[in-house]
Amino acid sequence: MTTESLLPAPPGVSGDAFRHAMARLPTGVTVVTTQGPDGPVGCTVNAVMSLSVRPPALLVSLASESRTLDRVLECGSFAVNVLPWSARHLARQFATGTAAQRFAGVSWQPQRGIPVLTAASVAAVCEVGSSVHVFDHALVVGVVTCIRADEQHPTVLYGNGQHRVGG
Amino acid sequence: MTTESLLPAPPGVSGDAFRHAMARLPTGVTVVTTQGPDGPVGCTVNAVMSLSVRPPALLVSLASESRTLDRVLECGSFAVNVLPWSARHLARQFATGTAAQRFAGVSWQPQRGIPVLTAASVAAVCEVGSSVHVFDHALVVGVVTCIRADEQHPTVLYGNGQHRVGG
Numbered sequence: 001m002t003t004e005s006l007l008p009a010p011p012g013v014s015g016d017a018f019r020h021a022m023a024r025l026p027t028g029v030t031v032v033t034t035q036g037p038d039g040p041v042g043c044t045v046n047a048v049m050s051l052s053v054r055p056p057a058l059l060v061s062l063a064s065e066s067r068t069l070d071r072v073l074e075c076g077s078f079a080v081n082v083l084p085w086s087a088r089h090l091a092r093q094f095a096t097g098t099a100a101q102r103f104a105g106v107s108w109q110p111q112r113g114i115p116v117l118t119a120a121s122v123a124a125v126c127e128v129g130s131s132v133h134v135f136d137h138a139l140v141v142g143v144v145t146c147i148r149a150d151e152q153h154p155t156v157l158y159g160n161g162q163h164r165v166g167g
Numbered sequence: 168m169t170t171e172s173l174l175p176a177p178p179g180v181s182g183d184a185f186r187h188a189m190a191r192l193p194t195g196v197t198v199v200t201t202q203g204p205d206g207p208v209g210c211t212v213n214a215v216m217s218l219s220v221r222p223p224a225l226l227v228s229l230a231s232e233s234r235t236l237d238r239v240l241e242c243g244s245f246a247v248n249v250l251p252w253s254a255r256h257l258a259r260q261f262a263t264g265t266a267a268q269r270f271a272g273v274s275w276q277p278q279r280g281i282p283v284l285t286a287a288s289v290a291a292v293c294e295v296g297s298s299v300h301v302f303d304h305a306l307v308v309g310v311v312t313c314i315r316a317d318e319q320h321p322t323v324l325y326g327n328g329q330h331r332v333g334g
Contacts, residue, residue, distance in 0.1 A: 149188035
């Protein structure tokens with residue numbers, strides 16, 4: 001690396017340069033779900049992290065204008081559904097369209113009143129602990145009230161493509 | 168999935184069950200670095216996410232007792248160094264020992280006064296925008312002032328093991 005290879009700074013970091021670089025930080029792929037007034041709602045989210053063990057808590061970042069965010073805060077509970085490789089198509093399905101279109105053909109079960117996707121390799125049902133707006137996103141702390149996981153190969157988003165991990 | 172496969176809730180989600188499940192959410196592997204009063208310091212961090220494009224910002228979660236956290240907040244700037252597969256050994260090196268031991272044999276360059284690892288596949292130098300303590304961690308918002316990325320295969324942490332992504 002040379003000094004020149006680092007792009008110069010504010011306002012020098014363009015949105016494109018930032019997006020390009022951050023796409024090279026691998027992430028898991030999840031669908032965040034909750035119960036809306038008219039039925040289950042959800043959206044694809046790549047920005048999820050483990051936060052603390054005591055209490056068991058995770059953090060989800062949702063765009064401030066996200067309809068799912070509004071429903072999560074109204075409901076007070078949500079689920080993080082980690083997509084295995086076998087269900088990677090759900091990332092696209094939960095990225096656009098109406099709630100009904102997103103859930104069309106998708107198997108789910110209510111768990112503590114929150115829709116949990118049957119295909120998820122990890123499912124964590126959370127109560128909203130707190131939320132804070134930072135720039136154009138909301139960081140939502142979820143205190144985990146139910147969790148299960150299996151050993152399916154996960155999906156990793158990297159370089160704008162989906163990749164399978166582990167054999 | 169059956170209802171029974173979801174473990175019951177607070178206080179029913181044990182630390183072990185939570186750790187086991189969250190290890191199945193794949194993450195990138197980074198080293199967060201900053202300049203301490205006695206030289207470069209840093210630690211391995213798996214909890215990093217992109218936050219916003221305007222301004223270009225990311226979020227890092229550090230344990231409240233982390234020495235690196237103290238140095239980051241004192242300095243006001245830090246770098247996120249994403250580890251490619253070829254530098255995956257640095258995750259272990261930056262997880263224990265003194266600052267001198269962590270940087271032993273590691274090539275780095277100062278960038279805006281912050282040590283940036285030569286081996287990083289993505290390097291983002293940030294100014295601390297804000298920070299908030301949640302449970303036993305601090306969430307640090309970094310506004311990105313320099314960023315560069317290359318196409319090296321990244322390292323993914325999954326199921327407590329490191330995996331290579333993409334070919």
